[in-house]
Amino acid sequence: MEKKIIRTEKAPAPIGPYNQAVQFGNMLFISGQIALDPISGDLVQTDIQAETRRVMENLEAILNAAGMNFSNVLKTTIFLMDMGQFAQVNEVYGSYFADAAPARETVQVSGLPKGVKVEISMIAGK
Numbered sequence: 001m002e003k004k005i006i007r008t009e010k011a012p013a014p015i016g017p018y019n020q021a022v023q024f025g026n027m028l029f030i031s032g033q034i035a036l037d038p039i040s041g042d043l044v045q046t047d048i049q050a051e052t053r054r055v056m057e058n059l060e061a062i063l064n065a066a067g068m069n070f071s072n073v074l075k076t077t078i079f080l081m082d083m084g085q086f087a088q089v090n091e092v093y094g095s096y097f098a099d100a101a102p103a104r105e106t107v108q109v110s111g112l113p114k115g116v117k118v119e120i121s122m123i124a125g126k
Contacts, residue, residue: 001025010061012036015113021062028066032079032121033058034113048085048117052092055120060096063124070096072124078106079119089118 006021011033014020021030035044035054038061044054063069080089086106094101102122112119 006062006066008061008065010038010065011058012038012041021066023066026126028063028068028072028122028124030059030062030122030124032077032119033062034116034119036114043114043116045116048088049092051116052089052118052120055118056093056096059120059122063122066124068124068126071098071100072126073097073102073122074125075103075123077121078104079109079112080106081109081112081117083108085117093120 001024004023005019006023006028008020011020014031018031021028023029033055035051036042036058037044037054038058044050060070063072078089078093080086
């Protein structure tokens, strides 16, 4: 099996030495995404729900670039600056999954890139 780098202009370009995603066989490993608008490069920080929506849209673009969608997601990790915003993030996040939500952990962290409030990474497979 060969590792394949997944890139799309419909999600923000990496801000460091990493790729949007790496596919290895049928598995897709998506780097943590933040609420960067891929067109303007601006952060979406109106509120935590808008920020989470932008993160999920970025993740969806990367999934699509690999020929996948949210039904292929096996596991996610949500990093939150404030666990008090868990319910709002969870509401938006949950709206992207039908009946088969993936495995997940959510952790509160002391800091995230560019001062965002939420970052989400994913593992998907076909």
